[in-house]
Amino acid sequence: MTHASEDPRPRSLAVDIGSTARDTARERVGRVMAYEGGRMWLRPLGGGCEWAASPEDVEPVTLSESLGPLVAEANRRSTEPR
Template sequence: MTEDADGIPSVGATVHDTARDRVGRVMGHIGPYVQLRPLAGGIEWDADPNHLRPLTPAELLSARVAEANARSRQQR
C-alpha cells in the first residue's frame, strides 16, 4: 500500500477498514477522512485513516476474486 507523508493511503489503494470490517478502494480524501468504495462498486463511505490497514497478499487476492465474481454475475 502506498501512502502519503501523513501515512494516509494513496488513491487507488485497496485497504481493510477495521472499524467496519470492510474492504474498499481509496477514492479520495476529504478533511480527516478517507473515502472508500467497495471493490465491486457501490456507495462510498468515510473511514478514519487510523482504522485502515493494508491487505495481506492473500486478502488482496481473495478480494479481487470476489470482485471478479461479482462482475461476472452482473453481466448475465
C-alpha cells in the same frame, strides 16, 4: 487536487489514493478514492457506494488479501441471471 504540502493524511499513514485498504472498524476492504474533511473515502472493490472511514482505522492490504473480495464479487456476478 491535493498538493503534497496540503496532504491531509497523518504522516504515519502509508495508504495512497488508488491503493487497496482495509477499514478495520467495519472489517471491509476497498479502494481508497479520496481524502476529504479528515476522512478517507473507500469504495468496495467490486463497485458500489463509497463509505467514509477514519484514517486511524484504515490499513493497507497485500495483493493476496485484496483478491478475496474481487473473486467473491466475480462469483456473485456469475450466478446472476443474464
